[in-house]
Amino acid sequence: MEKIVILLTETALETVPKELLNDPVIIKDARRRHKDARYLILDRARHHRAMIDLPNAEKRGRPDILHQALLLIQGSLLARNNLVKTYVHTINNLVIDVDPEIRPPRNYENFTGLMSQLFKEGKVPPYGKPLLKFVNGIDYILNTELTDHKILLDDVKGKEISWKSFINYIKEFRRPLIMIGAFPRGSFDERTYQLADDVFRIGKYVMDTSSILCRLLTILEIELGLLS
Structure with a gap:
C-alpha cells in the first residue's frame, strides 16, 4: 500500500x-x-x-465533526510521513482538497472562521499556495489520486468485519479510497452507496467519525512501522 x-x-x-x-x-x-x-x-x-x-x-449543522476529524488525520504520523491524503465531501456535494501540510486550528471558532473564508474565497489562503480549496467533484479525486478500490465505512448496511480483517484487506490495494461519514445521524445518500466498491461495518456497533478515525489511523501506524 x-x-x-x-x-x-x-x-x-x-x-x-x-x-x-x-x-x-x-x-x-x-x-x-x-x-x-x-x-x-x-x-x-x-x-x-x-x-x-x-x-x-x-444531518446538518455539525462542522465540529469535521473539525475533530481533520485534527486527527492531519496530526497523525501517517500525515507526517505523506501516507494519507484527505478530501472533504459536503452534504451539498461540494469537494474540498486538503493540503497534506495543513494543521487545522485547534480552536473551534478559528476553524469555523477558516471555513467561512473558504466558502467566500474558494480557497484558503486566497493568495499563494492554497491549503484548502474547492475542486471539481469526486471525479477530481478519482482522476488525481488514481485510487484502486473504494470502501465505505461504518454503515448499518455494511458487511460486518473485524479491524484485523479490514486492515489486512485494505493492505492488498495500492491506493485505497476510504469513505467515512462526517454527519451526526441519518443515512448515506444513494449516490454514496453507488460509488463504493465495498460497504463495511467494523464490529457489531456503528461508530462515530472520530472513533473510526482514531482506531484506523493508530492501527495503520502500527502496521506500517510508524508506531511501535
Whole structure:
C-alpha cells in the first residue's frame, strides 16, 4: 500500500442556506460576529431554532465533526510521513482538497472562521499556495489520486468485519479510497452507496467519525512501522 486516501463523506459543513438568511436567529448571530450572514457556517449549537424546519435537518449543522476529524488525520504520523491524503465531501456535494501540510486550528471558532473564508474565497489562503480549496467533484479525486478500490465505512448496511480483517484487506490495494461519514445521524445518500466498491461495518456497533478515525489511523501506524 502506497497511501490511503480518506474522503470525509456527506460532511455536515455548509454556509447558512438562503431560506434561513432572514431568520432572526441568523441575523442576530451575524451581527454579533460582524459577519456577512451568507458566509456564516451553519451550526446546530447556535442556529438550532432556525434549523427546525430545514429539510434533512438531522444531518446538518455539525462542522465540529469535521473539525475533530481533520485534527486527527492531519496530526497523525501517517500525515507526517505523506501516507494519507484527505478530501472533504459536503452534504451539498461540494469537494474540498486538503493540503497534506495543513494543521487545522485547534480552536473551534478559528476553524469555523477558516471555513467561512473558504466558502467566500474558494480557497484558503486566497493568495499563494492554497491549503484548502474547492475542486471539481469526486471525479477530481478519482482522476488525481488514481485510487484502486473504494470502501465505505461504518454503515448499518455494511458487511460486518473485524479491524484485523479490514486492515489486512485494505493492505492488498495500492491506493485505497476510504469513505467515512462526517454527519451526526441519518443515512448515506444513494449516490454514496453507488460509488463504493465495498460497504463495511467494523464490529457489531456503528461508530462515530472520530472513533473510526482514531482506531484506523493508530492501527495503520502500527502496521506500517510508524508506531511501535
